[in-house]
Amino acid sequence: MSRLRLLAGTDPSAGSESHADHSRRLGAPAIAGRPLIEALIRSGLAGRGGASFPVGYKWRSIAGAKGPAVVIVNGAEGEPQSRKDRLLMTARPHLILDGAFLAARTLRARQVVVYVGQAHQAAWNAMARALAERPEAERRIARMVGAPHRYVAGESSAAVHLVNEGIATPTTTPPHPRERGVGAVPTLVQNVETLAHIALIARYGDEWYRSAGRRGAAGTILITLAGGVAHPGVLEIEAGTTIGEAVAMAGGVTEPATALLVGGYFGAWIPVATGWELPLDAAALRSQGLNLGCGIVGVLPASRCGVCDTARIMRYLAQESSAQCGPCFFGLRALSDACSRVAERGTNRDDMARLKRWSVEVQGRGACKHPDGAVILLRSALSTFADGFASHPAHWRQQPA
Amino acid sequence: MKVATQLVIDRIKCDGHGLCAELLPELIRLDDWGYPIVAPGAVPQHLSAHAQRAVETCPVLAIALRRTAPSR
Numbered sequence: 516m517s518r519l520r521l522l523a524g525t526d527p528s529a530g531s532e533s534h535a536d537h538s539r540r541l542g543a544p545a546i547a548g549r550p551l552i553e554a555l556i557r558s559g560l561a562g563r564g565g566a567s568f569p570v571g572y573k574w575r576s577i578a579g580a581k582g583p584a585v586v587i588v589n590g591a592e593g594e595p596q597s598r599k600d601r602l603l604m605t606a607r608p609h610l611i612l613d614g615a616f617l618a619a620r621t622l623r624a625r626q627v628v629v630y631v632g633q634a635h636q637a638a639w640n641a642m643a644r645a646l647a648e649r650p651e652a653e654r655r656i657a658r659m660v661g662a663p664h665r666y667v668a669g670e671s672s673a674a675v676h677l678v679n680e681g682i683a684t685p686t687t688t689p690p691h692p693r694e695r696g697v698g699a700v701p702t703l704v705q706n707v708e709t710l711a712h713i714a715l716i717a718r719y720g721d722e723w724y725r726s727a728g729r730r731g732a733a734g735t736i737l738i739t740l741a742g743g744v745a746h747p748g749v750l751e752i753e754a755g756t757t758i759g760e761a762v763a764m765a766g767g768v769t770e771p772a773t774a775l776l777v778g779g780y781f782g783a784w785i786p787v788a789t790g791w792e793l794p795l796d797a798a799a800l801r802s803q804g805l806n807l808g809c810g811i812v813g814v815l816p817a818s819r820c821g822v823c824d825t826a827r828i829m830r831y832l833a834q835e836s837s838a839q840c841g842p843c844f845f846g847l848r849a850l851s852d853a854c855s856r857v858a859e860r861g862t863n864r865d866d867m868a869r870l871k872r873w874s875v876e877v878q879g880r881g882a883c884k885h886p887d888g889a890v891i892l893l894r895s896a897l898s899t900f901a902d903g904f905a906s907h908p909a910h911w912r913q914q915p916a
Numbered sequence: 917m918k919v920a921t922q923l924v925i926d927r928i929k930c931d932g933h934g935l936c937a938e939l940l941p942e943l944i945r946l947d948d949w950g951y952p953i954v955a956p957g958a959v960p961q962h963l964s965a966h967a968q969r970a971v972e973t974c975p976v977l978a979i980a981l982r983r984t985a986p987s988r
Contacts, residue, residue, distance in 0.1 A: 686928070687926050687927070687928050687929075839927075839928045840927035840928055840930070841927070841930060841931070841932050841949055841950070841951040842927065842947060842949070842951050843927075845948075845949035845951070846947070846949065849948070849949075873948070876947055876953060877947075880925075880927060880951070880953070881927055882926075882927045882928045
């Protein structure tokens with residue numbers, strides 16, 4: 516496993532780093548408050564939960580509001596193929612908590628909510644244990660809250676909704692959580708990996724942060740490799756490392772690949788021929804019309820059918836709609852059904868026409884981005900697997916799930 | 917001088933009653949499940965009264981006319 520910064524130190528498989536070991540290894544953060552916000556802006560650090568929002572600007576907007584704030588440590592990790600957040604929570608809980616309490620100090624937060632996926636038992640235990648090791652002044656303002664095992668539970672307004680009302684469904688924005696969140700005060704919802712990077716920037720500075728990275732990108736990122744690679748799982752790589760290089764670090768492909776799913780279920784399929792050279796960096800991928808998301812790269816081996824896999828993903832995403840907005844609830848179901856019919860019974864003209872029309876009509880018509888993510892993924896499948904969709908055999912039942 | 921406005925739908929409130937598309941077919945059509953698809957851009961001056969009526973008639977108050985945000 517490649518371990519550069521966040522995962523430096525003892526092997527993650529050895530378990531959680533204790534507070535004493537963590538402090539001995541890294542010392543205390545050197546800066547907080549305004550200098551930290553300025554360092555975050557200069558670092559160019561973008562959120563690692565999926566939206567790649569510039570961290571420094573988010574902090575500055577919350578710091579500029581009057582009164583107290585709330586910090587939510589987002590360890591929901593609802594993306595099915597992602598493993599990096601729970602690995603980090605399990606191995607380096609104090610790096611995450613350092614970032615969280617730096618945020619609390621800097622933004623005058625009197626509440627820190629550690630929001631961890633209920634299904635991620637080891638991560639939950641590690642975070643709870645780590646919290647108990649923190650100084651009294653920090654423990655007093657922090658609490659653990661379980662994130663339901665649902666895809667949308669990690670969306671920032673859903674996290675706020677859960678803390679406020681016990682329901683982990685997204686709400687209409689604006690107002691955004693950073694304007695009006697938990698208890699109606701400005702709320703920072705920050706992914707656990709992002710907080711860990713912040714903990715290191717507060718020690719070593721933004722110049723140090725930018726000293727890693729290839730091809731003009733800055734810093735390191737945790738990625739999860741899934742599918743047809745020899746050693747699937749989490750890697751810490753320099754931003755800007757190509758997909759081909761990352762796959763080689765994971766032992767290469769298990770058989771020739773045909774396509775890549777970049778960004779997980781919130782991402783897009785691309786043909787393998789155009790994929791190997793792509794740099795894993797939020798800004799670089801955005802310039803290609805792609806989304807790093809939470810850093811998942813799925814490799815589709817030649818023996819698997821991309822149409823059938825897309826039908827499976829669409830079925831999952833339709834089920835994971837929180838059923839609040841009509842175009843998402845009804846639209847994703849209808850899209851999933853049409854996709855399943857093509858997969859199960861073979862290509863037919865009517866379903867293909869529906870897939871094309873609905874996948875455009877649904878976009879931008881939900882309170883959150885769940886329907887957008889689903890149709891962007893579907894449209895990428897329609898183009899990457901154009902031949903497969905044009906003449907799909909009725910073979911779904913023969914494919915392993 | 918009149919300010920430019922656009923139609924904004926609260927997608928969680930909207931239940932697909934469809935009155936807005938009846939009252940303002942120039943800018944709103946319904947998808948296959950009865951939910952509104954709004955034409956992009958600002959509401960043209962000559963339709964602003966109809967747009968206002970669509971806003972006021974929505975049974976669940978899911979539509980609003982919002983000033984077009986100045987581009988930043």
